[in-house]
Each structure stands twice: as structure tokens, then as C-alpha cells.
Amino acid sequence: MTAIELRGVTKEFADVTAVRDLDLTVEEGEVYGFLGPNGAGKSTTIDMLLDLVRPTEGTVRVLEQDATDDGVEIRQRTGVLPDGFTVYDRLSGRQHVEFAVRSKQAGDDPDALLERVGLLDDADRKAGGYSKGMRQRLVLAMALVGDPDLLILDEPSSGLDPAGAKEMREIVRAESERGATVFFSSHVLEQVDAVCDRVGILRDGQLIAQDSVEGLRDAVGGEEKLEIVVSDPSDEAAETVRAVDGVSQVNRDDETLVVSCADDAKTRVIGALEDSGVVVRDFHTREASLEDLFLAYTEGDAVASTNANGSGDSGTRDRDGGSDESDTADVPIDADTGDTTADDNTGDTTADGDDAAAEEGDR
Amino acid sequence: MSLVAIAEKDFQDTVRSRGMIALVALFSILVAVFAYLVRPEGQGGEEFATEILLSFFVGPFLVTTLIPLVAVVVGYNAVSGERESGSLKLLLSLPHSRADVVFGKVVGRGAALALAVFAGFLLPALVLILLPVSFNAGAYLGYTVFAGALGVVFVAIAVGCSAAAATQRRALIFGVSIYVLFVLFWSALTGQILDAASPIVDPLPASADQIRTFLEVANPTTGIEVLTGAFLGEQLFRGDALNQQISAVSMLVFWTIAPPLLGLWKFDVDDL
Numbered sequence: 001m002t003a004i005e006l007r008g009v010t011k012e013f014a015d016v017t018a019v020r021d022l023d024l025t026v027e028e029g030e031v032y033g034f035l036g037p038n039g040a041g042k043s044t045t046i047d048m049l050l051d052l053v054r055p056t057e058g059t060v061r062v063l064e065q066d067a068t069d070d071g072v073e074i075r076q077r078t079g080v081l082p083d084g085f086t087v088y089d090r091l092s093g094r095q096h097v098e099f100a101v102r103s104k105q106a107g108d109d110p111d112a113l114l115e116r117v118g119l120l121d122d123a124d125r126k127a128g129g130y131s132k133g134m135r136q137r138l139v140l141a142m143a144l145v146g147d148p149d150l151l152i153l154d155e156p157s158s159g160l161d162p163a164g165a166k167e168m169r170e171i172v173r174a175e176s177e178r179g180a181t182v183f184f185s186s187h188v189l190e191q192v193d194a195v196c197d198r199v200g201i202l203r204d205g206q207l208i209a210q211d212s213v214e215g216l217r218d219a220v221g222g223e224e225k226l227e228i229v230v231s232d233p234s235d236e237a238a239e240t241v242r243a244v245d246g247v248s249q250v251n252r253d254d255e256t257l258v259v260s261c262a263d264d265a266k267t268r269v270i271g272a273l274e275d276s277g278v279v280v281r282d283f284h285t286r287e288a289s290l291e292d293l294f295l296a297y298t299e300g301d302a303v304a305s306t307n308a309n310g311s312g313d314s315g316t317r318d319r320d321g322g323s324d325e326s327d328t329a330d331v332p333i334d335a336d337t338g339d340t341t342a343d344d345n346t347g348d349t350t351a352d353g354d355d356a357a358a359e360e361g362d363r
Numbered sequence: 364m365s366l367v368a369i370a371e372k373d374f375q376d377t378v379r380s381r382g383m384i385a386l387v388a389l390f391s392i393l394v395a396v397f398a399y400l401v402r403p404e405g406q407g408g409e410e411f412a413t414e415i416l417l418s419f420f421v422g423p424f425l426v427t428t429l430i431p432l433v434a435v436v437v438g439y440n441a442v443s444g445e446r447e448s449g450s451l452k453l454l455l456s457l458p459h460s461r462a463d464v465v466f467g468k469v470v471g472r473g474a475a476l477a478l479a480v481f482a483g484f485l486l487p488a489l490v491l492i493l494l495p496v497s498f499n500a501g502a503y504l505g506y507t508v509f510a511g512a513l514g515v516v517f518v519a520i521a522v523g524c525s526a527a528a529a530t531q532r533r534a535l536i537f538g539v540s541i542y543v544l545f546v547l548f549w550s551a552l553t554g555q556i557l558d559a560a561s562p563i564v565d566p567l568p569a570s571a572d573q574i575r576t577f578l579e580v581a582n583p584t585t586g587i588e589v590l591t592g593a594f595l596g597e598q599l600f601r602g603d604a605l606n607q608q609i610s611a612v613s614m615l616v617f618w619t620i621a622p623p624l625l626g627l628w629k630f631d632v633d634d635l
Contacts (some may be wrong), residue, residue: 054634065519086449091372
């Protein structure tokens with residue numbers, strides 16, 4: 001069973017192509033994270049799932065029914081938290097949920113749903129007076145009405161504080177355990193890491209990568225950063241490490257050697273240092289963060305992933321996108337957002353900690 | 364069912380609308396003031412008080428001008444307002460078709476306006492009961508029903524325009540145009556058209572006068588005036604003007620159904 005299936009979907013608006021030739025499959029029971037920078041076409045894609053927007057070309061099927069022809073039946077079994085919605089200012093929170101219950105002809109108790117999203121105390125207030133986060137919770141409660149088979153959440157944690165975002169993740173997890181398929185878009189990467197079975201990255205209306213979070217990490221950075229604190233961080237020690245097979249780069253930062261190496265070279269690096277008589281006091285590894293992954297995919301040259309869908313050429317924009325984001329400078333795949341810079345700091349003798357470079361040994 | 368859910372939601376939302384409440388309150392006060400001012404002085408006028416008040420004063424000056432205005436205010440943003448604000452996304456995330464949305468709104472807002480009109484006629488009724496004149500409750504109540512019907516027709520027209528309009532601004536322009544057309548310029552405009560079209564009209568089996576009469580009652584405000592006049596004169600659906608009354612009723616039904624259908628036709632194919 002597939003929950004969502006897009007085949008060759010293109011959506012052209014009067015002035016832009018928001019989505020081009022998109023193929024996307026989400027299996028039943030999956031939690032799928034739909035990532036991409038603003039203007040990549042995420043919301044247009046979700047709008048097509050909900051029949052708010054109709055594709056120019058291609059087919060959109062949701063819960064094995066046609067999105068345009070069977071929209072009402074699909075939405076009967078789907079819960080939606082849309083992006084850019086507003087609530088009915090003059091109606092109370094409870095009236096909103098009651099409306100959703102009646103619309104779906106479901107038997108849910110509105111108070112139980114409001115309790116679940118933490119809004120029960122404010123249920124009788126008019127929704128016009130709710131904060132952004134409360135509105136987000138309210139519409140989530142509406143989305144949960146009738147135990148939907150599919151949950152579509154567009155930027156679910158926008159407007160939520162960290163505690164609210166955590167509750168949102170817990171609800172996603174609980175719904176997934178109940179057997180629901182969850183499809184959500186986000187640019188909050190921690191969310192994706194915590195709850196997603198699979199991630200797709202959209203850029204310029206095309207899917208440029210699709211895999212598990214681990215799979216993406218492997219594809220982008222087979223390399224990890226190893227930070228080793230040694231007793232005597234000499235140039236010889238750095239040379240020793242550099243000679244190890246699989247090491248691509250060594251930087252010295254005070255007492256720490258920062259080593260970029262293949263995953264399987266880590267033990268050899270430690271071993272080589274100890275063999276040469278250097279005392280290793282401490283070491284830890286740092287994985288490429290999701291941030292790094294995301295930037296590598298969305299700004300850099302598209303990298304082949306296990307399920308990559310071709311590399312996107314620039315030139316498309318979402319209808320509400322401002323500037324074309326794809327023509328920013330190439331970011332290397334192992335883009336380092338941490339505190340050590342890797343390539344361009346040789347000869348920097350004004351050693352102020354972070355930038356002290358050891359690579360050329362020219363202090 | 365889906366349509367009923369939307370109608371109910373929209374009813375709850377609309378009866379809380381300050382704009383509508385304010386306009387209906389104004390309407391109510393004006394009718395009450397009229398009732399007080401034109402109260403008959405002598406004994407002889409007593410039994411005609413209610414009918415005369417309604418058909419000569421309240422009808423032409425208040426009902427056919429203010430009620431369409433309130434209806435346009437209530438209806439013009441029905442769909443376009445939700446479309447622009449984004450609450451339409453909530454509505455269409457639930458299992459509703461776009462037809463449910465348009466007709467649910469006609470029903471919900473029509474009902475809200477009808478209720479408001481009834482409420483608006485309560486205060487004048489009180490004034491009439493307290494004045495030393497005979498108050499014909501049956502005529503008064505019946506008249507209120509016609510006034511409510513007029514409101515529902517204009518809500519339907521305004522909601523139809525709202526569904527066809529992509530933006531609030533356009534919906535507002537449509538709404539104002541409807542009001543100006545039906546309340547202010549209808550006879551002048553149809554007269555002009557009829558004169559200009561006389562070469563085409565003349566060979567038809569219907570006389571120009573018949574067509575003129577039909578065009579007059581095709582305006583919902585005139586249609587309601589014809590029907591209320593007949594009702595208050597106890598001539599409803601009988602007498603010489605039966606054909607005219609039937610035309611008026613059919614045109615009121617037409618205006619309630621056709622504009623929402625046309626609006627839906629456009630709304631249904633739009634990207635939202």
C-alpha cells in the first residue's frame with residue numbers, strides 16, 4: 001500500500017514552475033520528512049495532495065485515490081495541518097474542533113482532543129485571541145479528529161516553543177505507532193532526525209535526495225571529524241596522523257588535533273599516535289550535522305544519494321519565493337559549521353585559538 | 364451533511380459579526396422611528412396603520428435599500444475573505460467539496476441574516492404595540508418574512524460574486540456593483556436597454572410593456588415590493604396581477620440559485 005504517490009508531477013503557475021517532473025512515493029505507515037529551503041516547492045506539493053492546487057502534468061494519488069477526483073474521500077481519511085492558515089477569530093477553540101468532528105462525522109470528544117494538544121484550559125476563548133503557537137495546536141487537534149490514516153503536516157512546529165515542538169514530535173510518534181502515515185514538511189532539522197523513517201529533499205521543484213537520515217549522512221559525508229586531545233601536540237604528531245591511510249586532513253588547535261578521516265580509519269589514527277609515543281588524553285568524534293547535510297544538498301552541487309533523483313538545475317522558483325537560492329556559492333560537501341576552519345588558514349600566525357593552523361607547521 | 368456543517372459553522376460565525384449587528388440595529392432604530400413618526404393621529408386611520416406604515420414608508424425607504432446593503436456586507440467576503448486570510452485552507456482540509464463551501468455559505472449566512480432581520484423588526488413591533496393604534500400582527504409578521512427573503516436573495520448573489528472573485532478587493536467591487544445596479548439603477552438601465560433593443564423586441568409576440576413589467580420584477584427589490592404589496596392588500600397569488608407575482612417569485616428563485624452556481628463554476632477550477 002502506498003499512502004502518497006506522485007508520478008511525473010509538474011506545476012506551472014503563470015510566472016514560475018514551482019514543481020517539475022516530481023516522482024515521490026510514501027509507503028503506508030511511514031513517517032516521511034519533506035525538506036527543502038523556502039521556495040523549493042514544498043507547499044505547492046502539499047497543496048496538490050489536498051487538491052487546493054491542480055497539477056499541470058502528472059498524477060497525484062493519495063491513499064490510492066486520485067487527488068482531484070476523490071478529494072473529499074481522501075480528506076475524510078486524512079488529517080491536515082496546513083501552512084499559512086488562519087483560524088475563525090469569532091469562534092472558540094472548542095467550536096473549531098466541534099466543526100472538524102461534525103465535518104468528518106467522527107465520534108471524537110472535542111475536549112479530549114483539546115486536552116491532548118494542551119489547549120483545554122483555553123477551549124472557551126475565541127480563537128482570535130490565541131497566540132501563533134496556540135493556533136498551531138488548535139489546528140493539530142482538528143487534524144487528529146477521526147484517527148486519520150494519513151497526517152499531512154506543513155511546517156508543524158512553526159510558532160511553537162521548544163516544549164511545544166517536543167510535544168508535536170511525541171504526537172507524531174504516537175500517531176505513527178497507531179499505524180498512521182505521517183508526511184510533514186520542515187526546515188527544522190532536529191525534528192526530522194528525531195522522528196522520520198525517511199527524508200526527501202526538494203530543491204527547485206525537484207527531489208534531489210531521498211533516503212533515511214543515516215543514508216543521507218553516509219552519502220554526503222563518508223568522513224567524520226575526530227578531535228584528539230594529546231599531551232604533546234607536535235608537528236611530528238600531526239605528520240604521523242597525516243600518514244595514516246584514510247586521513248584527508250589534519251589541523252592543530254592548541255592541544256587538539258582535528259582529523260578528517262574515513263569512518264574506518266579512526267582506530268588506526270589513535271593506534272598510530274600511541275605507537276609513536278604520543279599520549280592520547282581524550283578523543284571524540286563529531287558527525288556531520290544535519291545542518292551540514294542540508295546545506296550540502298540544497299546549496300552545494302547535488303550529491304548522488306542512494307535514491308537520488310537526478311540533480312536539479314537552477315532556474316525554478318516557488319511562486320512566493322523571493323530570490324533564487326540555488327546560485328549561492330558552492331559549499332563543500334564536508335561543510336563545517338563548527339569552530340575549526342579547515343582549508344584556508346595556512347600561514348595564519350596571529351594564533352588566536354580557533355584559527356591557529358598547524359598544517360604547514362610555519363609558526 | 365457536509366453542507367450543513369459548513370452552514371452551521373458559518374451561521375455561528377456570522378451572527379457574531381459586529382458589522383451585521385450594527386447595521387441591523389441601525390435598521391431597527393430607523394424602522395421604529397418611522398413607526399413613531401407616521402402613527403395615525405385620528406381614529407379613522409387606525410385599522411390601516413400597520414399596512415400603511417409598511418408599504419408606504421418602511422418598504423420603499425428602508426427595507427429595499429438597507430436590507431440589500433446588509434446582505435451584501437454579510438455576503439461579499441464569504442468565500443474571498445476566507446481565501447485571502449487562509450481559513451479556506453482549514454475548511455478544504457476537511458472533507459468538504461467546493462460546492463459544499465459555496466452553498467453552505469449561502470445557507471449559513473442567509474439564515475444568519477434572516478434571523479437578524481427578524482430581530483431587527485422586534486423593536487418597531489414593540490413601538491407599534493405601545494402606540495394607541497391597532498397593530499396587525501399577522502401582516503407585520505408576514506412582512507418580516509418577505510424582508511428576510513429579500514435578504515437571503517441578496518446574500519446568495521453576494522456569495523456567488525465572492526466565490527468568483529480571486530481577491531477581497533474584487534469581491535468588494537462586485538458587491539458594490541450589485542447594490543448600485545439593483546437598488547439604484549435597475550429601471551433606468553433596463554429602460555435604456557429596452558429602448559435601444561426595440562427593433563429586436565417589436566417583432567416578438569410579447570409587447571414592450573409586458574417585457575418592461577417582467578424586467579421590473581426581475582429586480583429582486585421590485586419583486587419583493589410587488590409581493591408584499593399584494594400580501595398586505597390581501598391579493599397574494601390571486602387577482603389581476605397573478606402573472607406578475609409568479610414572475611416575481613420565479614426571478615427571486617433564479618437570483619438565489621444562479622449566482623452561487625456561476626460563482627462555483629469559476630471557484631471550482633481555481634488554484635487556491
